[in-house]
Structure formats: structure tokens, C-alpha cells
Amino acid sequence: MTPAVRLDSVTKIYGRSANVVRALDGVSTAIPSGTFTAVMGPSGSGKSTFLHCAAGLDRVSSGTVRIGGTDLGELNENGLTRLRRRRVGFVFQAFNLVPSLTVRHNVGLPLRLAGQRPNRARVAEILERVGLAGKAEARPAELSGGQQQRVAIARALITDPDVVFGDEPTGALDTVTAREILGLLRDVVHERQGTVVMVTHDPVAASYADTVLFLADGRIVDEMSAPTAEGVAERMTHLGAWA
Incomplete structure (x- = not known):
């Protein structure tokens, strides 16, 4: 089966001459x-660089x-x-919702940007799946942080993507809400057979994954x-010395 995401000998360099930073160094x-x-x-x-390169x-x-x-x-820029x-x-992590748009319009935004008209029934279905039934006409400012992240997940799912990338998606949330959001991301995998790739600094968040990749230098x-939270935390404490 073709992998959802594949990196082969990927190097990413920022800067020039004396200011060169090798953010990724032959990652496969x-x-x-x-x-x-x-x-x-x-x-x-190199965690964020890994995510940005993997996601295009x-x-x-x-x-x-x-x-x-x-x-x-x-692919050229239009193709990407x-x-x-x-x-x-x-x-x-920052949700990145449009404050002036309702929840419904925030969720449908990727379709509109792709030149498609969002199906209201589909939007309602996605909102129900993430626990926001009845919030379609609310504005982001009227929602809690956890609810805003649920909107962001609904927006990520509306195009039925091959891969969902998360950049510290629970970093701004309290522990209980973070676990609810991580449960939703697991549901993306279990119920939709989707693929999730998430950068995190939190061993508890990482324990929801099937696999943890550890980067250093x-x-x-x-x-x-x-993974378990304890196992990930223990590995992180030795990562620099091991690398």
C-alpha cells in the first residue's frame, strides 16, 4: 500500500553562508x-520544519x-x-479561525477557496461529529478554546483529506479539553481510516498516537x-544525549 506521507533523504536549509541552518538533515x-x-x-x-515540508x-x-x-x-505553486x-x-495551536465568519462558514471555507459551494447538510454532519451541533451560527468569540479547536478540526475534515496535519493542536488547551481533542483526532483514524500527523511537545498527547517519531538536530x-506517556517522557529526557 502506498504510504500516506513519504519523505526520502529530505534536507531543508535556511539562510546562506555563515548563517546557514540545516533544519532537516537527510530525513527518510x-x-x-x-x-x-x-x-x-x-x-x-526540526519538528515544525518536518511538518511544513511534509504538508507542502x-x-x-x-x-x-x-x-x-x-x-x-x-508541482508548481498552483498545484501545491x-x-x-x-x-x-x-x-x-492558535485555531486560525476567521473571527467575522460563523462556525458554519469557517468550516466551509476550504471548499469555497477551492471554488466549491459547501453542502449545508455535510457541514452539519461534520459539526455533529465534533460535538458542535447547534453551534453553526455562532462566531468564534462566542466559543470556548476547546470549541474553537473543534471547529478547526471540522474545517480540516470538510474536504475529506488524505492527511490531517496538526501543529501542537492541544498546546493552548487545558488538560481535560486536550484529551477530548486528542480523542477526536483518534476518531479520524479509527472511524474514517484517515491519517493524522501531529507535532507535539506533550508526552500525554503523543501517547494517543500509534507511533512516535523522535527528532534531534x-x-x-x-x-x-x-507509546505510553511514561515511555515517551523517559525517552525525551535522554534524547539529546542519545543523539
Whole structure:
């Protein structure tokens, strides 16, 4: 089966001459479809760069990135934009909702940007799935942080994407709400056979994943299957020395 996301010898370099930063250094990994993968590492390890390159938000300096069978390096900017709108969903720590739009219109925004008219029944179905039935006409400011993140997840799912990428999606939430959001992301995998790739600094959040990838100095230095919060936390304390 073709992996949902595949990176082969990916390097990402920022800056020039004396100010060069090698954010990713020959990263290779294949993320199977229908799985939940967490990406962890110390500050500056390359986690966010990994996510941005894997999702097509940033071009790699060398190597290849594929979503499904599509080589992102072969797409021009318009092609990348179309791929992100149709095949990729995003959930960010800051929610990134449009304050002036209702919940319904925020959820349908990716479809409108892709030139499609959102189906109200489909939007209502997604909102019910994330526990926001009855909130379609509310504005983001009228919602709690957890509810806003649920809107962001609904927005990520509205295009039925191949992969949902999360950048610290529970970082701004309290513990109880964070666990509810992580449960929703697990449901994306279990109920929809979707694929989730999430960057996090939280061992408890990582324990919801099927696999944890550990980054250090721009390289994948370890991998853990069936993670526990305790096991992830213990591994993180030795990551720098091990790397």
C-alpha cells in the first residue's frame, strides 16, 4: 500500500553562508495510511520544519516528499495550493479561525477557496461529529478554546483529506479539553481510516498516537510504537544525549 506521507533523504536549509541552518538533515520515513503519528523532539530539533515540508507548506532543499503517490517537488505553486486545499487538512495551536465568519462558514471555507459551494447538510454532519451541533451560527468569540479547536478540526475534515496535519493542536488547551481533542483526532483514524500527523511537545498527547517519531538536530533518531506517556517522557529526557 502506498504510504500516506513519504519523505526520502529530505534536507531543508535556511539562510546562506555563515548563517546557514540545516533544519532537516537527510530525513527518510514512510507514514502508513490509516495511522496516527506524533512527532517529538527538543526545541530546534526540526519538528515544525518536518511538518511544513511534509504538508507542502514549505519546499525542501533536497530529497523528495510524497503525499500518496504525488511527488510535491513536481508541482508548481498552483498545484501545491490545489493539493493542500483538496487532500490535506490542518489543525493549528492558535485555531486560525476567521473571527467575522460563523462556525458554519469557517468550516466551509476550504471548499469555497477551492471554488466549491459547501453542502449545508455535510457541514452539519461534520459539526455533529465534533460535538458542535447547534453551534453553526455562532462566531468564534462566542466559543470556548476547546470549541474553537473543534471547529478547526471540522474545517480540516470538510474536504475529506488524505492527511490531517496538526501543529501542537492541544498546546493552548487545558488538560481535560486536550484529551477530548486528542480523542477526536483518534476518531479520524479509527472511524474514517484517515491519517493524522501531529507535532507535539506533550508526552500525554503523543501517547494517543500509534507511533512516535523522535527528532534531534534535524534527524529522526528513534521511533516508538504503541507509546505510553511514561515511555515517551523517559525517552525525551535522554534524547539529546542519545543523539
